[in-house]
Amino acid sequence: MTVTTAGPDPVPDRAAGEPAVVVESVSRRFVRRRGPFRPARVVDALDGVSLTVPRGARFGIVGESGSGKTTLMKIIAGLDAPTSGRVTVAGTDVTGRSGRQLDDLRRRLQVVFQDPMGSLDPRMRIGQIVAEPLQAQGRPGVREAVDRALRQVGLDPAIAGRYPHQFSGGQRQRISIARAVAPDPEILIADEAVSALDVTVRATILELLETIAAERSLTLIFVSHDLSVIRRVCDRVAVLRAGHLVEAGPTEQVWSHPQDAYTRGLLAAVPTLDRALAAARQRAGGAGGTGVAGVAGGTAPGRAGVAAGEPAGAPARQRAGGDPGAGSGS
Amino acid sequence: MSRPVGPARNGAAEADGPVLQVSGLRIGTRRTELVHGVDLRMGRRERVGIIGASGSGKTLTCMAIAGLLPPELVVTGSVRLAGVDRDLVGAPERLMTGVRGRRIGMVFQEPMTALNPTMTIRRQVAEVLLRHRTVPRSAARRVVLDLLASTGLPEPDRIARSYPHQLSGGQRQRVVLAIALANEPQLLICDEPTTALDVTVQATVLDLILERSAAVDAAVLFISHDLAVVATVCDRILVMQDGHVVEQGATVDVLAHPEHPYTRQLLADADLSVPAGEAS
Numbered sequence: 202m203t204v205t206t207a208g209p210d211p212v213p214d215r216a217a218g219e220p221a222v223v224v225e226s227v228s229r230r231f232v233r234r235r236g237p238f239r240p241a242r243v244v245d246a247l248d249g250v251s252l253t254v255p256r257g258a259r260f261g262i263v264g265e266s267g268s269g270k271t272t273l274m275k276i277i278a279g280l281d282a283p284t285s286g287r288v289t290v291a292g293t294d295v296t297g298r299s300g301r302q303l304d305d306l307r308r309r310l311q312v313v314f315q316d317p318m319g320s321l322d323p324r325m326r327i328g329q330i331v332a333e334p335l336q337a338q339g340r341p342g343v344r345e346a347v348d349r350a351l352r353q354v355g356l357d358p359a360i361a362g363r364y365p366h367q368f369s370g371g372q373r374q375r376i377s378i379a380r381a382v383a384p385d386p387e388i389l390i391a392d393e394a395v396s397a398l399d400v401t402v403r404a405t406i407l408e409l410l411e412t413i414a415a416e417r418s419l420t421l422i423f424v425s426h427d428l429s430v431i432r433r434v435c436d437r438v439a440v441l442r443a444g445h446l447v448e449a450g451p452t453e454q455v456w457s458h459p460q461d462a463y464t465r466g467l468l469a470a471v472p473t474l475d476r477a478l479a480a481a482r483q484r485a486g487g488a489g490g491t492g493v494a495g496v497a498g499g500t501a502p503g504r505a506g507v508a509a510g511e512p513a514g515a516p517a518r519q520r521a522g523g524d525p526g527a528g529s530g531s
Numbered sequence: 532m533s534r535p536v537g538p539a540r541n542g543a544a545e546a547d548g549p550v551l552q553v554s555g556l557r558i559g560t561r562r563t564e565l566v567h568g569v570d571l572r573m574g575r576r577e578r579v580g581i582i583g584a585s586g587s588g589k590t591l592t593c594m595a596i597a598g599l600l601p602p603e604l605v606v607t608g609s610v611r612l613a614g615v616d617r618d619l620v621g622a623p624e625r626l627m628t629g630v631r632g633r634r635i636g637m638v639f640q641e642p643m644t645a646l647n648p649t650m651t652i653r654r655q656v657a658e659v660l661l662r663h664r665t666v667p668r669s670a671a672r673r674v675v676l677d678l679l680a681s682t683g684l685p686e687p688d689r690i691a692r693s694y695p696h697q698l699s700g701g702q703r704q705r706v707v708l709a710i711a712l713a714n715e716p717q718l719l720i721c722d723e724p725t726t727a728l729d730v731t732v733q734a735t736v737l738d739l740i741l742e743r744s745a746a747v748d749a750a751v752l753f754i755s756h757d758l759a760v761v762a763t764v765c766d767r768i769l770v771m772q773d774g775h776v777v778e779q780g781a782t783v784d785v786l787a788h789p790e791h792p793y794t795r796q797l798l799a800d801a802d803l804s805v806p807a808g809e810a811s
């Protein structure tokens with residue numbers, strides 16, 4: 202385990218050598234068996250997806266519900282097996298392995314899940330929760346590793362004796378992260394790790410993930426439906442839709458020049474403060490705005506009714522012709 | 532495409548006064564006060580947002596307005612709703628059940644918990660119409676279908692026969708909105724209505740909230756931790772921190788020219804525009 206000292210760029214040390222994860226034409230088909238009242242149904246959650254996660258990268262996987270991003274995450278993490286195709290993690294083929302054979306993978310790869318309450322056993326103390334993967338792997342020095350992990354996520358090791366319900370959502374997510382990094386993995390997968398958190402907590406958790414990824418030279422795979430979060434964290438991104446890889450590349454490139462119409466739609470749907478404020482200005486200025494400017498999707502003509510809905514008690518505090526932008530220049 | 536929905540009656544009687552007038556609202560347990568005096572006046576069709584971190588008191592405030600706080604919490608101050616003779620603070624539960632679903636509609640974050648898993652959608656939408664007797668029983672069936680159609684649900688007839696688990700998250704939230712607006716309330720309270728949804732579904736549900744609330748002349752009180760979402764929906768914003776309203780004003784003023792340090796902090800935290808690698 203090489204630990205580089207700080208520096209926002211985690212790439213240098215491990216850039217050499219094989220990629221962290223290689224996914225080769227992976228498909229996953231779910232077959233729902235025919236029941237007494239319903240026909241059999243086949244769902245192709247993933248259909249021939251190929252991608253490469255370079256070592257030390259911060260790699261985003263983005264898509265809507267049903268895009269297959271969670272299935273892909275599970276297959277990479279060895280929690281599910283592909284119907285066809287191959288997954289290589291740090292040079293080792295992990296496809297078709299199970300149980301004991303995946304011990305090696307589990308040493309190298311850990312997952313932080315979305316809902317910290319659902320993924321922390323309420324009957325276990327924090328110390329036990331963080332220690333569990335270490336004990337499962339028969340590591341020595343469990344106690345020290347637990348203390349170190351808790352300290353790294355900004356928690357006092359003295360809390361090891363407490364239970365999950367005694368913590369806030371943000372603190373629980375820190376505990377999940379501590380559990381994931383305690384075994385010193387090379388790859389950390391975060392599955393919607395900040396979706397359940399409010400903006401303030403989200404900001405601190407994102408910062409924490411970035412710091413830890415840099416300090417431990419981790420490869421970070423970040424799964425989310427929120428492109429703006431992916432943009433903040435990831436240097437590369439892959440866009441999934443209905444089991445297919447739509448587009449992949451450096452995040453800034455995908456963000457600024459999306460090649461696929463689907464990606465463009467996804468970007469347009471992300472509400473941004475700039476666009477929202479521009480629309481709010483129009484409404485406040487009585488310019489007969491058009492409701493949700495910039496929001497793709499439902500474009501009911503009936504929306505004109507919204508513009509007619511001028512606020513009754515419109516506040517006097519109003520500035521004429523304000524300059525655009527509240528610090529979020531894109 | 533504005534389909535006429537529901538019974539042809541409207542609260543036009545109370546035309547010009549505020550729809551909602553909250554004064555000095557305080558909420559606390561016996562020992563600790565949690566919300567320290569909120570004042571809020573909402574005009575007809577006005578859309579007001581409350582932002583703030585978890586625990587800032589925004590949900591408590593909305594729950595107090597709807598009379599949904601557990602009895603062990605002490606509420607003082609005043610909540611007046613147009614057309615209701617008495618103060619909603621301390622009002623008997625019987626009065627409040629007549630107000631909720633009739634004059635105040637509500638949409639919460641998790642549509643699955645807002646819907647009854649054992650009842651068809653038809654029965655759940657019909658229930659709110661029949662309970663408040665806003666629609667004669669004979670017409671309920673048709674009105675239910677109209678309401679479902681008005682929220683853009685495809686094949687309203689099939690949706691009406693479905694159970695909540697057979698619908699997607701976005702469809703469920705549309706059903707919840709149909710129920711919330713069924714009786715054309717004066718006030719629609721939305722507490723993180725799109726937080727559990729994908730961005731694209733979120734966009735369509737936000738559009739729908741704007742369109743439908745305007746169609747029935749409802750004012751909207753909207754809570755979200757997503758500042759861009761609040762700015763999309765609301766004319767005016769209240770910023771809450773630790774039970775205090777620390778700043779309020781027109782959306783553009785508060786978010787483009789924040790005056791309170793906490794508002795500035797919220798804006799900084801929400802800003803994800805710094806690309807990877809340049810952060811921190």
